[in-house]
Amino acid sequence: xxxxxxxxxxxxxxxxxxxxxxxxxxxxxxxxxxxxxxxxxxxxxxxxxxxxxxxxxxxxxxxxxxxxxxxxxxxxxxxxxxxxxxxxxxxxxxxxxxxxxxxxxxxxxxxxxxxxxxxxxxxxxxxxxxxxxxxxxxxxxxxxxxxxxxxxxxxxxxxxxxxxxxxxxxxxxxxxxxxxxxxxxxxxxxxxxxxxxxxxxxxxxxxxxxxxxxxxxxxxxxxxxxxxxxxxxxxxxxxxxxxxxxxxxxxxxxxxxxxxxxxxxxxxxxxxxxxxxxxxxxxxxxxxxxxxxxxxxxxxxxxxxxxxxxxxxxxxxxxxxxxxxxxxxxxxxxxxxxxxxxxxxxxxxxxxxxxxxxxxxxxxxxxxxxxxxxxxxxxxxxxxxxxxxxxxxxxxxxxxxxxxxxxxxxxxxxxxxxxxxxxxxxxxxxxxxxxxxxxxxxxxxxxxxxxxxxxxxxxxxxxxxxxxxxxxxxxxxxxxxxxxxxxxxxxxxxxxxxxxxxxxxxxxxxxxxxx
Numbered sequence: 001x002x003x004x005x006x007x008x009x010x011x012x013x014x015x016x017x018x019x020x021x022x023x024x025x026x027x028x029x030x031x032x033x034x035x036x037x038x039x040x041x042x043x044x045x046x047x048x049x050x051x052x053x054x055x056x057x058x059x060x061x062x063x064x065x066x067x068x069x070x071x072x073x074x075x076x077x078x079x080x081x082x083x084x085x086x087x088x089x090x091x092x093x094x095x096x097x098x099x100x101x102x103x104x105x106x107x108x109x110x111x112x113x114x115x116x117x118x119x120x121x122x123x124x125x126x127x128x129x130x131x132x133x134x135x136x137x138x139x140x141x142x143x144x145x146x147x148x149x150x151x152x153x154x155x156x157x158x159x160x161x162x163x164x165x166x167x168x169x170x171x172x173x174x175x176x177x178x179x180x181x182x183x184x185x186x187x188x189x190x191x192x193x194x195x196x197x198x199x200x201x202x203x204x205x206x207x208x209x210x211x212x213x214x215x216x217x218x219x220x221x222x223x224x225x226x227x228x229x230x231x232x233x234x235x236x237x238x239x240x241x242x243x244x245x246x247x248x249x250x251x252x253x254x255x256x257x258x259x260x261x262x263x264x265x266x267x268x269x270x271x272x273x274x275x276x277x278x279x280x281x282x283x284x285x286x287x288x289x290x291x292x293x294x295x296x297x298x299x300x301x302x303x304x305x306x307x308x309x310x311x312x313x314x315x316x317x318x319x320x321x322x323x324x325x326x327x328x329x330x331x332x333x334x335x336x337x338x339x340x341x342x343x344x345x346x347x348x349x350x351x352x353x354x355x356x357x358x359x360x361x362x363x364x365x366x367x368x369x370x371x372x373x374x375x376x377x378x379x380x381x382x383x384x385x386x387x388x389x390x391x392x393x394x395x396x397x398x399x400x401x402x403x404x405x406x407x408x409x410x411x412x413x414x415x416x417x418x419x420x421x422x423x424x425x426x427x428x429x430x431x432x433x434x435x436x437x438x439x440x441x442x443x444x445x446x447x448x449x450x451x452x453x454x455x456x457x458x459x460x461x462x463x464x465x466x467x468x469x470x471x472x473x474x475x476x477x478x479x480x481x482x483x484x485x486x487x488x489x490x491x492x493x494x495x496x497x498x499x500x501x502x503x504x505x506x507x508x509x510x511x512x513x514x515x
Contacts, residue, residue, distance in 0.1 A: 016337075017227045021158040022220050022237035023244070028161045029109075029216030029307035030245055032252075033168035033300040034116070037293065039209055040253050041273035046431065047206035049262050050197035052250040058210035059246020061417040062217060065384060066242055068391035068411030070235035071402050073221050076394075077230075077475055081221040081315070082383045087473035089390025093458040095473050098386055099324060100454030101379050101447065102315055108376025109215060110308035111350045114139040115357065115368030117301045122364075123274075124294040136358040140351065142305065147347040150309045153336045154226050157310055164303040168296050169248070171289065175277070176255040178284030184258030191262050192254055208425040212432070213249060215377050216304075217241045219311040256280050309346060316342035323468035324461070370433045375446040377432075381422050382447055388415035 043051045069085075076088055082102050087095020118135025125131035149157050180188070191197055220238040227233040257265045259280040269276050282290045317339040320330030333340040357368040391411035395402060425432075429440050461469040 014226060016153075016155050017158060017223055017233070019233045019236040019240060021155070021162075022223050022227060022233065023240045024158055024161045024165055025223065025307045025310060026217050026220055026237065026241040027244060028165050028303040029219065029311070030214060030241075031113075031168075031300045031304035032165075032245070032248060033172060033293070033297055034120070034304065035213045036172060036249070036252050036256075037277040037297060038274070039213065040249075040256070041269040041276040042431070043206050043209040044253070044257070044266060044269040044276075045273060046209075047202035048197060048200055048266055049192045049257050050194075050200060050203065051206050051210075052192045052254040052257070053198040054203065054206035054210040055213065055249035055253065056246055058207060058214060058421070059242055059249075061211075061414065061421065062214055063239070063242045063246070064410050065388055065414035065418065066235075066238050067406055068388060068414065069221075070238050071406040072387075072391050072394060073224065073234050074231050075398070075400065076473075077224060081219070081224075081318075082387050083315075084318070084473040085387045085394070086383070086390045089392075089394035090386065092462075092469055092472045093455050094386065094390075096324065096458035096461065096469075097451040097454030098383055099315075099319055100457065101451045102383055103312070103319070104446075104450045105376045105379030105383065106308055106312045106315060107346065107349060108372050108379065110305060110312060110346075111353045112369045112372030112376065113301060113305050113308070114142055114350060114354050115364035115372070117142045117298070117305065119365040119369065120297050120301055124298055127294050128291055135364040136354070139354050139358075139364065142302065143347055143350050143354065145302070146305045146309050147343055149306050150313060150343040150346075151333070151336065151338055151340050153338060154223075154310065156336075157306055161303050161306060164299045168300040168303070171281075171293050171296050172248075172252050174285055174289060175259075175281045175293075176252060179255045179259045179280070182284055184255075185261035185264065188258050189262065192257055204424045205428050205431055207421065208428045208431065210249070211381065211421045211425065212377050214242070214245055215380055216308065216311070217245065219307070222311050222314045259284060309343065312346050313339045313342040316346065322472055323465065324457075324472070366434055371435065371439065371443060374429060374432050374443050378422065378425060378429075378444065379447045379450065381418060381425070382451070385415055385418040385422060388412070388418060 040051065043054070047054065072085055072089075076084055083095050083099035086098040115135070118139040121138045122133045122135055125133040149160060217238070220234050220241065224230045224234055227237075256277065259265075260268050268279070272279070278290045278293060281293055316325060317330050317332075319325040320327055320342070329342045329345060330339065331341045332338065353372065354368070357364070362368055388411045392408045395407035400407070426444055429444060430437075433440055433443065435443070458469065458472075461472075
């Protein structure tokens with residue numbers, strides 16, 4: 001099936017993805033194996049044995065956010081996801097600012113990871129075969145591979161991610177099983193969840209790393225048009241992804257703590273953070289498993305790249321259909337049903353950035369990955385905060401049957417928690433980047449600067465292209481917007497009539513664009 005309207009050319013493949021398929025995209029973007037083996041040891045070194053509780057707290061916060069987020073997904077069917085929600089709740093100026101921030105944020109997350117691909121491949125080559133593999137050719141080859149996978153149909157990508165995700169989580173489960181069967185270093189215990197180990201000075205750093213580990217989970221709604229029964233599929237995939245990531249992260253880190261013992265794990269993580277998981281799996285499973293883990297870290301990075309690439313392409317498609325980006329970027333491949341020109345543009349952008357860092361002699365991990373990823377990560381968290389604030393504003397002015405818990409309480413609670421998380425990450429940004437104060441200031445300033453640039457673009461559109469501004473993030477098929485949808489998905493005004501303005505004004509949540 002296709003979502004193209006008659007005479008409009010080919011469209012995305014509708015009814016293709018189930019809850020499990022979408023969850024695979026989301027969890028793959030988070031790269032569980034890479035997060036555990038590459039980042040969790042640093043969190044242990046900084047925060048001690050209470051790290052598992054930090055992952056649970058981050059998961060609970062995002063689950064609360066998901067309540068309002070998924071409730072709104074039943075009413076807002078635009079393919080713009082975050083920016084569409086923000087536009088419908090806070091107005092088109094905020095929405096277009098959010099759209100630009102989303103585009104930069106997702107691109108920052110993906111392009112930075114190409115540095116990790118080169119770095120991880122080099123580490124694997126040295127560990128297994130004693131080879132010194134240059135990172136730049138690996139990263140450029142990865143760009144081509146990810147482009148091809150994104151060029152193919154969405155179900156093709158889902159199948160690849162399913163295999164890769166099962167493999168990377170399987171090796172971590174194997175490690176955990178070995179530790180549990182052998183009883184760890186000093187027996188199994190729950191000291192990680194005791195208040196005296198959770199409420200410590202390093203908790204702020206732990207929470208910063210924990211929230212970063214969930215980056216990309218919100219992309220479930222981007223696949224709404226390609227989902228089977230999206231009203232049910234998207235919320236199920238969102239909750240499944242958050243629940244899996246939160247519990248899985250906490251469980252795996254806890255088992256590694258048991259592998260070394262509460263008293264020894266912090267020293268081991270401090271002395272050799274990159275080797276912590278490999279030492280544990282060698283001891284409890286065998287050297288062959290450590291070799292396999294090296295290989296699977298590379299495939300974990302590839303899975304993350306593909307998931308982000310698909311998400312970026314669909315954001316670009318939605319913005320193209322809305323007239324904010326050139327219409328050509330919205331072309332759908334007639335056979336594969338993929339936004340292939342958006343994929344080509346994204347790959348070209350990635351190649352320019354990767355080559356730029358390579359020519360400058362930059363380090364693929366400490367500079368390409370960390371410097372490019374950090375504003376992307378903070379930008380996506382800022383979008384979550386804005387989306388949480390948009391939910392109660394939106395539901396205050398449309399007719400609905402949703403409860404106050406879903407439309408007001410949960411979104412506002414999650415907004416407070418997300419604001420605290422962003423503050424924690426901003427104050428601990430040096431732990432992510434290892435860069436100078438000047439570089440960190442620039443990286444942090446990029447987020448509000450991009451949002452402000454988007455707001456300026458919105459004001460320009462309002463003056464020079466009022467039809468684009470007026471219909472921004474409108475429901476598919478409404479007010480001349482592209483595509484079509486079922487009637488029951490459109491928010492209705494008092495009396496059940498469709499609002500003629502896709503961004504109706506509200507005294508409770510005044511539109512920032514009203515003059």
